[in-house]
Amino acid sequence: MKSVKKLPLTDQCHHWTHLGEVPWDLQKYWQQRYTIFPTYDDGIYMTEDAWYGVTPEPVAIYLVYDFVGFISPRxxxxxxxxxxxxxNAISLAMATEEDxxxxxxxxxxxxxLDAATLACAQNNAAIYGVExxxxxxxxDSFKFIELLTQSPSELEEDLxxxxxxxxxxxxPPWGGPGYKTDEIFDLSTMEPYNLVTLHEAYKAMDHALYLPRTSDLRQIAKLVPDNVKIDVVQYCVEGASKAMVAYIPAAVDGPVGDTADQSMS
Incomplete structure (x- = not known):
């Protein structure tokens, strides 16, 4: 698996400027474009599916601040x-030390995983100067983690x-907007990757999971032993919750278990 340079924007990448251009089922998301990306008019591009899952910039900024506070400085x-x-990648790349x-x-x-989506990401990161x-x-990110933890020689040196x-x-994707109808969202049914699948892949490292706002907290709590703390934060925009993020420490018995980091979480 290798890193890629600049990918070309395709006909799946859109920068709509008028409501009439926007598919009817995406129009309410497009009308929130300046909340999602305040720099939208500077040339932000999105695929149609991305409108459902992109993290609004105010949320991305705050959750990266919390993420930095959750993990060890090292x-x-x-x-x-x-x-x-x-x-999220843009906000992570823009994160700074206290100075x-x-x-x-x-x-x-x-x-x-999708080339057109990644082309949009690179374009958008360039607007923020962090491409x-x-x-x-x-x-496939799961294949990447598998190689990283089991066969790192199969990755290019930079990775x-x-x-x-x-x-x-x-x-991760949540399986479309249908989750909004559930008073408590069952994370075991989340598609295409459920909670346990995600945690099992990531548990060797500190990890943050961006999940539906109504996710079942009991299912999240079961991921770790009773004596391990998980921080869960709800993120809101204009008074409405958009998502929750669970900050989960690395498993002590994982491949790179770090007792010092556990005690800090």
């Missing part, structure tokens, strides 16, 4: 497992990161 690499059109200048992460790796600060990977100093951020 976590210098972060992997965005589902980069989408770049909302406001030094980048918080030495490396940000953003993985996306070159992100290592872009076109491929062979130290698991002990790496954290994961994952904003």
């Amino acid at each position: 976590k210098r690499t972060v992997i965005d497992m589902f980069a989408g059109v770049g909302g 406001g200048y030094t980048p918080r992460f030495d490396k940000v790796i953003a993985i996306e 070159s600060k992100i290592t872009w990977v076109l491929g 062979r990161v130290d698991l002990a100093t790496t954290a994961i951020f994952a904003s």
